Amino acid sequence: AQTVTQSQPEMSVQEAETVTLSCTYDTSESDYYLFWYKQPPSRQMILVIRQEAYKQQNATENRFSVNFQKAAKSFSLKISDSQLGDAAMYFCAYSRPQGAQKLVFGQGTRLTINP
Amino acid sequence: DAGVIQSPRHEVTEMGQEVTLRCKPISGHDYLFWYRQTMMRGLELLIYFNNNVPIDDSGMPEDRFSAKMPNASFSTLKIQPSEPRDSAVYFCASSNYGTSAPTDTQYFGPGTRLTVL
Numbered sequence: 001a002q003t004v005t006q007s008q009p010e011m012s013v014q015e016a017e018t019v020t021l022s023c024t025y026d027t028s029e030s031d032y033y034l035f036w037y038k039q040p041p042s043r044q045m046i047l048v049i050r051q052e053a054y055k056q057q058n059a060t061e062n063r064f065s066v067n068f069q070k071a072a073k074s075f076s077l078k079i080s081d082s083q084l085g086d087a088a089m090y091f092c093a094y095s096r097p098q099g100a101q102k103l104v105f106g107q108g109t110r111l112t113i114n115p
Numbered sequence: 116d117a118g119v120i121q122s123p124r125h126e127v128t129e130m131g132q133e134v135t136l137r138c139k140p141i142s143g144h145d146y147l148f149w150y151r152q153t154m155m156r157g158l159e160l161l162i163y164f165n166n167n168v169p170i171d172d173s174g175m176p177e178d179r180f181s182a183k184m185p186n187a188s189f190s191t192l193k194i195q196p197s198e199p200r201d202s203a204v205y206f207c208a209s210s211n212y213g214t215s216a217p218t219d220t221q222y223f224g225p226g227t228r229l230t231v232l
Binding site for chain 1: 146148150157158159160163171204206208210212220221222223225226228
């Protein structure tokens, strides 16, 4: 079975600085998707970024980028120019493609932004 | 698009009562998922549907839980009878597997916070 591990229960960063959240996963599949979701205090799950395993290029979305290391089964999220609105729980998630799409989530990392 | 809609947003009930949670997926999405979030177990999949048909219900904790999807725009998750350990946030999510990008990305509703006293 696939597993996702986030080893940092909590992280903090100064506003405008850069922070990296770690995620590792375990799978025997060669094709899959990886996601980062953000859950602010409103508890809404918001998609931040996604990465297809077959793509070598790391995904980027504005201030958010990932470092995808397939061989190491590592998928970290980098947040540049941190803003107060980035404060939230961040969940790393894995899914298989093509119909077997259930998400397997990590335990989450609580990110605090210090003004 | 209004996104995934869930109702109610909050539900407080007493042990032994029946609870029904509702979900309207994003129009055109052919997959619907029910997740539960607790402090102890994190986010876990309960059941998912494809084209209104249940595909995997291995995450449903016990027979007290049931889910239906009578049509492409509506699903329910029912707990009967409810117990205090069912207290959690229940999320519905939907996705689309097809030729239009992005596919295979799940979009979540706002969740229902259930408290069973």
